[in-house]
Amino acid sequence: MSLASLARRVRVPRGAAISAYAFLLPALLVVGLFTLAPIAYALFVSVQKMDLVSGRHTFVGLRNLAYLVEDDKFWAACHNTLVYVAVVVPLQTALAMVLACAINGKIRFKRGYVTLLFLPTLTSSAAMTMIFMWLFNNNGLVVLFLQERLGISINFLGDPRWALGIIMLMNVFSTIPHFMVVFLAGLQEIPASLYEAARLDGAGPFSRHWEISVPQLMPITFYVLTMGLIGCFQVFDQAFILSGGEGGPENATLTFTLLIYHFAFKNYNTMGLACALAVVLTVIIFCATLILNRFVRADGANR
Amino acid sequence: MSRKSYANGALYLMLSAYSLLTLAPFIWAILTSLKSPREIAEAASVWPQAPTLAAYETILHGPFYQWLWNSFMVATAVTLLNVLFNTMAGYALARFQFRGRGLLFQALMLLIMVPSQVTMIPAYMIVARLGLVDTHLSVILTSAASIAYIFMMRQFFVNFPAEIEEAATLDGSGPLHRFFRIVLPMAKPALATQAIFVFMGIWNEFMKPLLFISTVDNYLLTQGLNAVAKQYAKSSSWNLIMAGSIISILPILSMYIALNRRFLNINDQSSGIK
Numbered sequence: 001m002s003l004a005s006l007a008r009r010v011r012v013p014r015g016a017a018i019s020a021y022a023f024l025l026p027a028l029l030v031v032g033l034f035t036l037a038p039i040a041y042a043l044f045v046s047v048q049k050m051d052l053v054s055g056r057h058t059f060v061g062l063r064n065l066a067y068l069v070e071d072d073k074f075w076a077a078c079h080n081t082l083v084y085v086a087v088v089v090p091l092q093t094a095l096a097m098v099l100a101c102a103i104n105g106k107i108r109f110k111r112g113y114v115t116l117l118f119l120p121t122l123t124s125s126a127a128m129t130m131i132f133m134w135l136f137n138n139n140g141l142v143v144l145f146l147q148e149r150l151g152i153s154i155n156f157l158g159d160p161r162w163a164l165g166i167i168m169l170m171n172v173f174s175t176i177p178h179f180m181v182v183f184l185a186g187l188q189e190i191p192a193s194l195y196e197a198a199r200l201d202g203a204g205p206f207s208r209h210w211e212i213s214v215p216q217l218m219p220i221t222f223y224v225l226t227m228g229l230i231g232c233f234q235v236f237d238q239a240f241i242l243s244g245g246e247g248g249p250e251n252a253t254l255t256f257t258l259l260i261y262h263f264a265f266k267n268y269n270t271m272g273l274a275c276a277l278a279v280v281l282t283v284i285i286f287c288a289t290l291i292l293n294r295f296v297r298a299d300g301a302n303r
Numbered sequence: 304m305s306r307k308s309y310a311n312g313a314l315y316l317m318l319s320a321y322s323l324l325t326l327a328p329f330i331w332a333i334l335t336s337l338k339s340p341r342e343i344a345e346a347a348s349v350w351p352q353a354p355t356l357a358a359y360e361t362i363l364h365g366p367f368y369q370w371l372w373n374s375f376m377v378a379t380a381v382t383l384l385n386v387l388f389n390t391m392a393g394y395a396l397a398r399f400q401f402r403g404r405g406l407l408f409q410a411l412m413l414l415i416m417v418p419s420q421v422t423m424i425p426a427y428m429i430v431a432r433l434g435l436v437d438t439h440l441s442v443i444l445t446s447a448a449s450i451a452y453i454f455m456m457r458q459f460f461v462n463f464p465a466e467i468e469e470a471a472t473l474d475g476s477g478p479l480h481r482f483f484r485i486v487l488p489m490a491k492p493a494l495a496t497q498a499i500f501v502f503m504g505i506w507n508e509f510m511k512p513l514l515f516i517s518t519v520d521n522y523l524l525t526q527g528l529n530a531v532a533k534q535y536a537k538s539s540s541w542n543l544i545m546a547g548s549i550i551s552i553l554p555i556l557s558m559y560i561a562l563n564r565r566f567l568n569i570n571d572q573s574s575g576i577k
Binding site: 015016017019020021023024026027028030031033034035036037038039041042045055099102103105106107111113115116117118119120122123124125126127130131132133134135137139141144173177205230233234236237240241244256257260264265271274275278279281282285286289 | 315317344392394418421423453477507524
């Protein structure tokens with residue numbers, strides 16, 4: 001007690017500000033140089049017409065936006081990304097929660113299951129995409145199985161109706177374990193007394209799940225939904241690898257970020273468009289997060 | 304009682320089914336990597352008729368070995384820098400009183416929301432201006448600190464008892480000495496979590512090396528894997544592509560298994576950035 005109060009008096013901050021900034025300096029240098037400055041620069045370039053190689057630029061104002069709105073590829077990317085988010089986010093959240101609840105049940109080999117299920121999250125998106133491309137290749141396991149057993153043959157990767165679906169499946173598959181572990185951590189913090197009380201009231205396992213686990217997990221669910229939303233809007237690796245960087249077949253796998261890449265590095269003179277599109281994406285993610293926030297709160301579910 | 308065992312049986316069934324589903328693509332990849340190209344073209348059987356490790360030999364004789372080493376060096380450097388810088392920054396934000404602390408913290412929280420695509424292109428231009436294009440240093444420097452983990456470490460230190468540090472202050476030790484001799488050893492679990500996530504993130508990173516690095520010898524693993532796939536997909540040498548994929552998973556898998564216990568228990572503090 002006396003030691004603590006004495007210590008507080010000793011810790012009067014004279015050199016504290018200096019040492020604080022010294023401790024912060026390396027991280028702030030990196031963040032300033034490679035995050036803050038690029039954001040400012042991106043905002044500047046987004047209203048310019050600019051060539052990557054020469055660096056020459058002229059002010060065009062909002063004409064970049066006008067150009068984007070007239071581009072079919074922009075709308076294709078918009079459509080693909082929105083469909084992607086709308087399917088993947090709910091699916092991965094629900095499945096991750098179900099799996100976490102299952103593992104949280106009274107079962108043996110918990111750690112074994114978690115370790116095993118975590119494999120897809122450990123695997124790089126590059127390796128995962130390779131494996132899925134081969135799985136759904138015309139000579140791959142899935143196609144052969146469907147041909148042999150059901151007599152139907154689908155060209156999953158070459159058919160615009162299927163290609164994006166494969167990427168969705170892949171992302172759900174590799175993201176579930178990550179969020180499952182997050183849910184699991186949340187489940188372990190729910191006091192056991194709540195379940196005890198419900199059991200005494202005669203509630204079965206299913207009603208215990210719906211009446212206790214689901215509402216208690218709401219803050220975690222919100223976190224998972226938010227991170228999932230942000231991640232899904234930025235999907236790049238899988239689409240890039242699967243389509244060889246093109247976004248094909250027929251723009252079916254062209255996502256926002258892939259289009260940004262195209263504008264920045266594949267076409268000349270369109271660096272401004274790339275940055276404008278990046279700013280548009282940021283605004284969309286911001287709005288989506290805000291809407292999600294409002295939605296979950298309005299539901300009264302947020303504790 | 305019987306109802307309970309029914310429910311438990313269903314749990315086991317579900318988890319085992321999903322585990323099988325999780326493993327299936329990887330087993331398929333391993334089986335493929337053991338086949339010969341002809342067997343793959345004929346697509347006659349799921350099981351390799353004459354298992355061979357030839358694909359692994361071919362892959363490791365190419366530049367793959369170099370890429371593996373590149374990725375390992377870059378990931379190690381990035382992990383060390385991140386753990387040091389993020390922990391120092393998080394510590395300062397949690398422990399020191401100084402003007403503008405709240406403002407700084409809020410500014411960082413705002414920056415965390417901006418997608419990396421916005422910063423990636425201008426960051427490339429800055430890297431080019433610094434003359435670092437096509438060097439590993441470009442990836443290392445641009446990834447040397449992470450706001451998400453600064454935030455995580457701040458939260459960790461806010462909940463961390465300050466008495467021992469205060470006692471050390473009374474003994475006349477300076478902030479640097481306190482940080483390295485007292486704080487860091489006590490923060491080991493948080494440091495381990497951070498290290499694993501940072502390592503995993505940079506090991507699996509695809510976009511950054513794709514933009515920054517252009518010479519084949521300098522490729523990082525993910526990028527190299529993509530190049531290998533492009534090269535071999537035309538000739539349908541999927542055994543080689545799968546062997547490469549499997550090799551790329553092994554280092555991160557062994558690290559995960561080694562640190563499994565630590566990793567799972569405090570995973571909840573991490574922010575899920577993938």
